[in-house]
Amino acid sequence: MKTSLTPVDAPSIRSRPVYAVLESRPASLHLIVADGEGADAVVEMLDKANDRSGMLAAAHVMYTPGPDGADHGAALEAIGAAQFFRAPTIPSLLPRLQRVLLDAHMGTQFYLAGTEGLIGQAEREIMNTGFPHVAIQKEHRGSTVRRVQCVHCKGITENVATDPFKCSHCGLNLFVRDHYSRRIAAFQGVNIDAEDPGKVPESVVRFK
Amino acid sequence: MSLDFKPGAFSDFFRDETFRESFTYRNSPDAIRRFPFPFDRDEYMYSVNMEPHVPGRKGSVFEKTFDVDEHYVSEMIDRAKVLADDPLRCQSLPHMTLAGWDTLELIMEAKARDYPQWFSLTKEGDRWHWINRPLGIDHTFTFLDESTLPYGPFEYIMRQTQGDWTLQDERDGTLWLDAGVATSQADWSADFDIGMNFHEWHAPVPLAHDLGVFDRALKFLLKLQHGSPVRRFNWTMTVNPLLDTSPENYPKWGPTKTTLTQENLGRKQHLRVELQSLYRLPRSNAIAFDIRCYLGSFEQIVTVPKWGRRLHRIVRDLHPDLATYKGFIRNRPAMAEWLSKYDDGAPTSPGWWPED
Numbered sequence: 386m387k388t389s390l391t392p393v394d395a396p397s398i399r400s401r402p403v404y405a406v407l408e409s410r411p412a413s414l415h416l417i418v419a420d421g422e423g424a425d426a427v428v429e430m431l432d433k434a435n436d437r438s439g440m441l442a443a444a445h446v447m448y449t450p451g452p453d454g455a456d457h458g459a460a461l462e463a464i465g466a467a468q469f470f471r472a473p474t475i476p477s478l479l480p481r482l483q484r485v486l487l488d489a490h491m492g493t494q495f496y497l498a499g500t501e502g503l504i505g506q507a508e509r510e511i512m513n514t515g516f517p518h519v520a521i522q523k524e525h526r527g528s529t530v531r532r533v534q535c536v537h538c539k540g541i542t543e544n545v546a547t548d549p550f551k552c553s554h555c556g557l558n559l560f561v562r563d564h565y566s567r568r569i570a571a572f573q574g575v576n577i578d579a580e581d582p583g584k585v586p587e588s589v590v591r592f593k
Numbered sequence: 594m595s596l597d598f599k600p601g602a603f604s605d606f607f608r609d610e611t612f613r614e615s616f617t618y619r620n621s622p623d624a625i626r627r628f629p630f631p632f633d634r635d636e637y638m639y640s641v642n643m644e645p646h647v648p649g650r651k652g653s654v655f656e657k658t659f660d661v662d663e664h665y666v667s668e669m670i671d672r673a674k675v676l677a678d679d680p681l682r683c684q685s686l687p688h689m690t691l692a693g694w695d696t697l698e699l700i701m702e703a704k705a706r707d708y709p710q711w712f713s714l715t716k717e718g719d720r721w722h723w724i725n726r727p728l729g730i731d732h733t734f735t736f737l738d739e740s741t742l743p744y745g746p747f748e749y750i751m752r753q754t755q756g757d758w759t760l761q762d763e764r765d766g767t768l769w770l771d772a773g774v775a776t777s778q779a780d781w782s783a784d785f786d787i788g789m790n791f792h793e794w795h796a797p798v799p800l801a802h803d804l805g806v807f808d809r810a811l812k813f814l815l816k817l818q819h820g821s822p823v824r825r826f827n828w829t830m831t832v833n834p835l836l837d838t839s840p841e842n843y844p845k846w847g848p849t850k851t852t853l854t855q856e857n858l859g860r861k862q863h864l865r866v867e868l869q870s871l872y873r874l875p876r877s878n879a880i881a882f883d884i885r886c887y888l889g890s891f892e893q894i895v896t897v898p899k900w901g902r903r904l905h906r907i908v909r910d911l912h913p914d915l916a917t918y919k920g921f922i923r924n925r926p927a928m929a930e931w932l933s934k935y936d937d938g939a940p941t942s943p944g945w946w947p948e949d
Contacts, residue, residue, distance in 0.1 A: 399807075400789060400796035517765075536782050536840045539681070557844060564797050568788030575840060579847030580923070 401563045402501065404525040409434035412494035415444040417466070418482060418507040420475065421451020422527030423499025424461040430496065431464055441466050445485060449478050451500055452544040453528045453593075475503055482507060486514045495521040502532040502543060505570035512567065529592040533561055534571040541571055547588040549577045558585045561592075598673075598752075599729035600666050607666040607727055613674075618834035620893055624663055626947060628889045629654045630897070631826035631866050633945045635906040637915075639801040641810045646822035646870045650946075654868060657707040658822075659700060659754070660885065666727050668755050668777070668836065675776035675837050676752070681784040682839070685747045685760070685772035692760045692772065693747030694737055695874035696881050700750050725753055747772055756868075756885035759783075763878055767791050768814060771879075777836035777886040779829045779865060780843070780920060799914045817873045817880060824870040827884075830921040830928070831865045834888045838865075853924055858931045859892030862924070864904065891931065897947040901935030908932055 407430040409415075419427050427446070434440050444466040450456040450473075462469050472478035495511055497504040504523045511521055530544040540554025548561045552574065559574030566573070578585050603609040610617040620628065649655025654662070675682055685693055701723055705714035713724040719736045730753065734741035742749045751758060751774040761768035768791045775783035786794040791811045792802075801807060817823065831838055832849045853861060866887045873880055895901035909929040916922040942948070 398796040399802060400793035534785065536785060537842075537844060539784070562797065564785070565793075566785050566789065569785065573782070573785055576844045576847070579844045580850050582844075582848065 397563045400565045402505070402523070402565055402567075404504075404523050406430075407496050407498060407522050407524045409436075409440050410494050410522075413443065413492040414489060415440055415494050415496065416485065416489060416511075417444055417446045417496045417498075418448075418478070418503065419446070419461065419497070420449045420499035420503040420527070421453065421455035422457055423451075423497075423503065423524070424448060424457035426498040426524040426526050427496065428460055428464060443467065446470065447472065447478050447482060449473065449475055449503070451527050452502065452530050455527055475506060479506060479510060482510050486510060489514070489516075491516075493520065496524075497521065498524045499526055500528045500530065501525060502530070502570075505532060505565075505567065508567060509570040531561060531592050532571045533559065533574040534566070534569050535559055535574045537576060541569075542574070545572075545574075546590055546592050548591040549585060549588055550574070598669070598725075600670070600727065603666055604727075606663055608663045610664070610667045612667070612671045612834055612836040616833050616835070618664070618667070618888065620889060621663060622896075625889065625893050625896060627653055628894070629826065629866050629868050629887050630864075630889075630894070630900050630903075630945045630947070631828045632903050632907055633943060635903050635941060636910060637907050638912070639798075639804060639806050639915075641806055641813060642825045643810075643813060643823045644825070646824040654887070655824075658703040659707070659883070660868075661704065661708055661711065661727075661755070665755055669728060669753060671836055672752060672774075672776045675839075679841060682776055682841075683748050683751060683774040684783065684787050685745055686788065689747070689760055689762065689772040689877075689879070690739065690745060691737075692762070692874055692877035692879035692881070693745055693750075695877050695879065696758070696760065697746045697750040698736070699872060699874065699881065700754055728753055748774070756883045757783075758884070759882045760874075761791075761880040761882060763815065763880065765790075766815070767811060768880060770794050775839065778839055778884070779827075779831075779867065779886075780838055780840055782840045784841075797918075799918050800912070814871065814880060817871060819873040819875050822870055822872045824868065827867040827869055829865045829867075829919040830924075831863045831888065832861055832924075834863055834890070836886060836888075850920075850924060853927055855927065855931055858927060859895070860890055862891045862928060862931075863888045864891065864894055891928075895932070895935040898935070899941050899947060901932065902937070902939060903941050905929065905932035905936035 407426055417427055431437055445468040446466040447470045448458050448461050458471050497507050508521055530546050532543055533545045534541050535552040538555035542553040549558050552559050557576045558578050560577040562573045564573045612618050654660040701714045704712040711726050715722045721736050722733045724731050757775045757778050759770050760772035762771045770786055770789050773783040773787055795807050835846055868885045870883045916925050
């Protein structure tokens with residue numbers, strides 16, 4: 386199956402993920418993972434679905450509020466999926482996703498919606514089980530804060546809003562690249578004052 | 594720290610030298626004459642520039658499939674140190690083990706054939722006896738049986754092979770960088786890039802995407818046949834003969850870029866050349882990519898008058914985006930000033946060979 390992606394934002398470089406609007410597809414299981422305003426994307430997809438009731442009967446929805454606190458979980462729960470799970474955070478959502486993936490067969494469709502951090506981490510779990518990435522649809526909604534790996538200490542800082550920022554593990558001042566690793570589910574952060582220690586440009590809010 | 598091997602002897606050929614702290618690395622006069630100077634004309638822009646990797650001029654770095662030069666033993670000691678400090682520099686995703694064996698076979702057979710005085714490989718069925726005299730290794734193992742090697746097959750052979758390597762799995766019409774070792778890299782992170790496809794891991798390179806270089810290169814590589822390897826050059830600049838210019842350690846080596854003066858530049862500033870070669874592997878159908886690094890100090894490069902003139906023109910005229918990406922924009926004026934003393938404006942002959 387060939388997926389045509391309609392980029393929401395034109396990617397700046399070729400490793401930057403591209404996102405598209407979710408659309409329902411025939412499947413034996415619809416695995417839906419969303420955070421924050423991603424709930425709206427799922428609701429809108431279902432509104433357009435040809436077989437809404439059939440899809441809901443085979444849908445497993447996992448949701449967590451966004452990093453900025455955006456909580457649209459009530460609307461998502463109200464659509465009446467066969468299974469709905471609400472987690473307080475992404476790390477508390479992932480163990481359930483891993484368990485569900487153990488039983489997911491070919492013919493499962495994956496729908497990921499919300500922030501890049503949620504999408505990237507869910508996508509990584511799915512790809513680790515061997516599903517082809519063409520079975521995974523991704524729609525970016527809500528906060529644009531980034532999950533960034535420090536290339537120096539390898540620690541990941543969640544919800545990075547400013548550029549440059551201080552690594553939450555080793556304390557180096559990092560600038561945020563668009564270079565993205567699906568395997569790590571993170572953008573890359575590189576020391577900005579390596580050549581001139583202490584000369585750190587003023588931080589600006591780049592991701593909200 | 595365990596080196597896992599006992600260098601037999603540096604002998605009168607292999608140099609005992611360092612790529613860190615004391616930086617005693619040098620090229621002998623013979624090594625400079627055979628240095629793979631990468632510029633065949635006085636200007637530079639990205640291109641695919643692939644050619645068949647066939648045996649080249651006698652004595653040149655193209656003479657053998659894998660050039661083993663005077664720096665071999667010291668480079669392997671440096672690699673062992675980097676891997677001891679950071680094991681993430683060598684990784685192979687689980688489905689790449691067969692490609693690792695393919696690579697081990699490719700290298701052992703080529704070295705035993707091309708350098709019988711140093712390497713020997715004898716096979717009795719699947720029992721292989723490998724001798725690497727420069728590193729003091731004498732080992733019998735079972736081909737395709739990982740339990741008979743002290744490391745996975747990829748890491749085992751990489752600890753005995755100059756150059757950084759990546760192994761590319763082919764699927765979905767592209768190449769996936771699913772194994773790699775990087776201890777002499779030009780500022781890219783193997784740990785971060787492993788698992789990416791061809792366009793993703795090249796994403797940070799400026800200009801070349803718009804020129805269509807990567808689309809053409811991928812098309813070309815997907816047609817690569819077993820037994821018909823190809824090669825190309827790449828290059829950058831490095832202060833001090835530091836092999837491990839990793840992004841991981843950038844805070845350690847980055848400050849050295851501010852230490853150049855007109856007095857020390859010739860000694861400290863090095864042209865860093867990558868002789869890249871690519872091989873289709875027979876069992877796995879993966880592609881092995883060898884990124885072999887050669888370092889030449891400016892003061893040694895300019896002992897060849899043609900190269901001194903040409904390097905000055907390349908550095909002076911390079912597109913600023915490329916000088917930035919290659920990490921020497923801040924030192925470009927100082928480098929051009931230093932090199933200008935070796936450029937009398939005379940024309941240079943085509944090609945990269947040292948003759949005028």
